[in-house]
Amino acid sequence: MDQSAWEELLEAAAAAPYPVRVLPAAPGRADSVLTDLGVSTRSWLGAVVANAGGLLVDHGWVRVLGSGHDPLPDVVAETNTNGMLTVGHDVAGGLYTWAPSSPGAKPTVHYFAPDDLAWLDLEVGYAEWLNAILRGSLTSFYDTLRWPGWETDTAALTLDQGFSLWPPPFTAEGKDHNTVSRKPIPVAELVSFYQDAAHQLSGH
Numbered sequence: 001m002d003q004s005a006w007e008e009l010l011e012a013a014a015a016a017p018y019p020v021r022v023l024p025a026a027p028g029r030a031d032s033v034l035t036d037l038g039v040s041t042r043s044w045l046g047a048v049v050a051n052a053g054g055l056l057v058d059h060g061w062v063r064v065l066g067s068g069h070d071p072l073p074d075v076v077a078e079t080n081t082n083g084m085l086t087v088g089h090d091v092a093g094g095l096y097t098w099a100p101s102s103p104g105a106k107p108t109v110h111y112f113a114p115d116d117l118a119w120l121d122l123e124v125g126y127a128e129w130l131n132a133i134l135r136g137s138l139t140s141f142y143d144t145l146r147w148p149g150w151e152t153d154t155a156a157l158t159l160d161q162g163f164s165l166w167p168p169p170f171t172a173e174g175k176d177h178n179t180v181s182r183k184p185i186p187v188a189e190l191v192s193f194y195q196d197a198a199h200q201l202s203g204h
Contacts, residue, residue, distance in 0.1 A: 005047035012134040013055070020134065021060070023053035023069035030067040036076045037085075044127035045087070045098075049075060054159075058138045059151040062096075063159070064088040064130065071160035084110070087126065091154055091162040092145055092169070093190040098126050115145055115169040117198035145169060147177040162187040170197065 013020040030050050039046040048055065053069025056062075065088055068074030075087055084099035093114040100107050101121055109122045109129040122129060153163070164185045167173035174180055 005042050005044050006051045009044055009047055009130070009134075012131055016057070016134045017136040018058040018138070019056075020058075021056040022051075023056065023066070023072065025049075025051055025066065026053050026068040026070070026074065029074055033067050033074050033076050044130055045075075048130075057133055060091070060154050060157065061142065061146070061150070062088055062090045062133065062138060064096075064133075069159065071158065087129075089162075089187060089191065090142070091157060091187075092142075092165065093162055093187070093194045095191060096129070112194070112198075114165075114194045115174075117170050117194060117201060144175070147180070147182075153182065157184055160186055160188075162190040164190060164193075168194075168197070170194075 010022075013022070033049050034041070034046055037045065037049065039049070041047050041050045048064065048066045050067070052066040053074075054066045054072045055064035057064060063072060065073065065075040065086065068077065075085065084097035086095055087098045087109065088096040090096075095112040097110045097112070098107050099110065101110075107125065109124055109126060111120045111122055112118070113120060124132065157163075161184045164183045165174060166181050166183075167179070169175070169180075
């Protein structure tokens with residue numbers, strides 16, 4: 001198996017300014033996930049799937065999906081957001097997907113933000129996105145969403161949990177970290193809450 005992309009990825013992870021934990025690949029699942037995706041290990045996405053159940057980046061704040069590491073799902077199992085491939089999520093309920101912005105366009109990574117309930121096209125491919133994360137982009141990307149002590153709080157979560165923030169971060173009251181309560185809940189429940197809120201507020 002060609003693992004040149006994996007070695008490159010490991011070098012980037014080792015140089016990251018925050019902790020990156022590589023979860024073991026799920027036995028027997030990596031090959032089937034690669035087949036379903038139709039990618040090779042020469043790509044960064046294929047390398048992650050073949051060699052890791054997932055990546056826990058920046059104290060586990062962002063979970064990059066691979067071949068799965070129970071209870072963290074594999075990347076194919078999460079392909080259910082408007083037909084887009086969900087390649088990661090954060091513990092605040094944000095989603096990262098990889099899909100074309102329009103028919104025939106080159107796929108780019110998109111982020112659904114829990115603090116404004118909108119999709120943002122990051123305008124980069126998968127490898128560029130993951131490389132930017134490993135080079136330290138999360139520090140500025142989440143500067144308004146994280147609170148003092150978030151590192152310790154995040155480390156206490158299980159891989160299927162995120163933080164229910166109340167008042168929610170998309171409200172004016174939810175911007176004040178001193179008044180927001182935080183409770184661990186299943187990530188699936190958290191994502192569903194924000195997706196439903198986005199639909200209700202948009203009127204669709």
